[in-house]
Amino acid sequence: MGHLLDTGEDRVLKRAKLERLEPMEIVEKYTRSYFEDMDALNVQRPDISPRASGHIPEQIELVKILLEKGYAYEVNGSVYFEVAKFPEYGKLSGRRVEELLKGVRIEPNPEKKHPADFALWKRAEPEHIMRWPSPWGWGYPGWHIECSVMSTKYLGQPFDIHGGGMDNIFPHHECEIAQSEAAYGVQFVRYWMHNNMVTVEGTKMSKSLGNAIYLKDLFKRYAPLTVRFFILNSHYRSPLDFSDEALSAAEKGLERLWNTVREVRDRIPFAETGPVPDEVKEAIEKHKADFLTAMDDDFNTAQALGVLFDFSKSVNTWLAREEALSKETLMAIDGLYRELGNAILGIIPDEFPQEVRGELEVPLIQLLIELRQEFRQAKEWDKADRIRERLQELGIILEDTPQGTRWRRVRQGVKA
């Protein structure tokens, strides 16, 4: 369903005309683009992504039920939900119907019995392309009914968690509750999770202000997992402010985490078999428990990340010791990173990307490392340092370790 812009135009139709495409092509195009961004952010795809326009009969059915039960009334081919018949209206947002009227700055729709009543079905004039036949004539569904219908069709009623932005609490989620609970007489949703708003450099993000950030653009400057880490670093109920300073700090922090995990994984193939020290076992158990406690507390991802950093500090200390860690120890540590950092938070990749641009890149870097090693052995420090500096300028960082020289890319995952 396109639904209307401030200008009264249909959102999808406007876009379709502009791009000279079928309305459904527009929907498909933006849906795919959205999934691309979510894939990059390591967000799992939903099992079902229902479309409102694919559920017109079900929506009509719900409107019929509400009419039959007396919660709705029809006027001129439109159907409205009568808020006065549902005393609990406002229970989610803490509003009272009487209070709502005071702030109304728009002249009430004369078709409505009460200004707070909302549309379940709207009559559509012939020029409105997205319209369907119904018992009340040609029209299209109201602005909240699709969510009630599609969520309960696939999840049942009640279902466990309904997410969404805080800005949708009223009227959208309030209306969903009214429709669904009035129709079926049982609770609609068990838990509501409302994330706070996103700002850019302290001001709200909006197209008209020209400060909107598109993920595809952001990914050119910061790796998608950096953005994910940044988002996870604050609680979902807190406002999220995008700034270069904050994103850069997140990038550094994630790199620190990755450095430790990379070191652990690099050592596994060369490590000797041996027992896992009690100290390590206990630390793994403790940090895992702390992590899960944080997540169980209303998805406190920020605190959970703190636990991961605490754990890494211990790991780094073990790694820096003289005695080598056994293969079992390293694998146990990596196992916790995979469980908490990968499976749960999705910020530590299964495998770190090499980001090779061409087949020649890796052998050439290795050649330069060899040459530099020879200069170092000859104590020709200026030449050795020049190789390291020039490579760094190219985005390759060299690190000398007791096991030899390692290299990695600066700002991994950022599309050049």
Place this chain on the structure above:
RNA sequence: GGCGGCGUAGCCAAGUGGUUAAGGCAGGGGUCUGCAAAACCCCCAUUCGCCGGUUCGAAUCCGGCCGCCGCCUCCA
């Protein structure tokens, strides 16, 4: 005007009645290193927007005020 969220160090950000206010970034000092990098150790908020109050005790509870954000509109 009403409803809701937020306001914690230079920056980001946990913590919502009780020992020393997590963690990350930045900064300072040290260890390691040929020098770096990475890593480790130490330092870095007697104080939690402001003002009152409750309490033996408050960032945490109550009242008032200020600031940012959102909603109160047929965007969904």
